[in-house]
Amino acid sequence: MDDSNLHDISYCCSGYMAPEYAMEGRFSEKSDVYSFGVLMLEIVSGKKNTSFYNQEWSLSLLGCAWKLWNEDNGSAFIDQTINKAKSHGEMVRCIHIALLCIQEFPKDRPTISTVLAMLSREIVDLPVPEQPVFAEKWNRSHVTSSQQSQMGVSINDATLTMLDGR
Template identity: 50%
Template sequence: MSPEYALDGTFSVKSDVFSFGVVVLEINSGKKNTGLYQSKQSLSLINHAWRLWAENKVLDLMDNNLDESCNKSQFIKCVNVGLLCVQEDPVDRPTMSNVLNMLDSEIAIPPTPKQPAFVTRRGNSSTTASSSTKPETFSEIIKAR
């Protein structure tokens, strides 16, 4: 559920983009959006994906069943696009036509996502990744692999 719908009851096409981003992250990770991803913290999949992205460990998100057959750069691109779709501000989310272009293009490099919505620990007001955390760009992550 998009943050604008959860908090204000406002629904738009960008709410659908948010939901699509969650589904992309679920498919690539093989995990549901809700669940425990660390023993000491209760994180959503969005939190977990963002933390791994910010730490340049995004391949750790990959479903083990995809490991041998998956194109790593395509996987990273999918996670990048998924994180763009779950941006907190709907204005920062791409349109579905832009999402399709980013996923379909071999040349286009998706922009670097900002910290997504709902990136807080349950029962704690501090964020898991500060807004000053600057994750590497898609190109830098690909080059590092």
């Protein structure tokens, strides 16, 4: 797979498209759960996923949510206009549930009915999510030549020669 295909897959999966659909064309009810999780993170953060890029950490919105939640600093991810003291715990819980929804493999994601039970607190204890796939943002313009050599990435120029008959 060349780096342009990797870029396309990374963009799709950092958008709303589930990884199994972007990479293999497989779609299921768990694909919608993935999209719902991304949407929840956008609502909580107040940021659009497809245009988010964290320069300092080189992370997508999903990666930023994971990093801050994993460091027990979910409040730094929450949009300050909705981050009120009395709802802070609910917002961090929403991040937790969203991270469960964006797991790489469909079998590791909850069903949408389970997500609703989690949101309504019918299910209180939540499992611990794994780091989401494509947490790091693929962005060629932010990759230096020294980073390219470390990552094994190269950008090649091509020459096209036109042959004319005599």
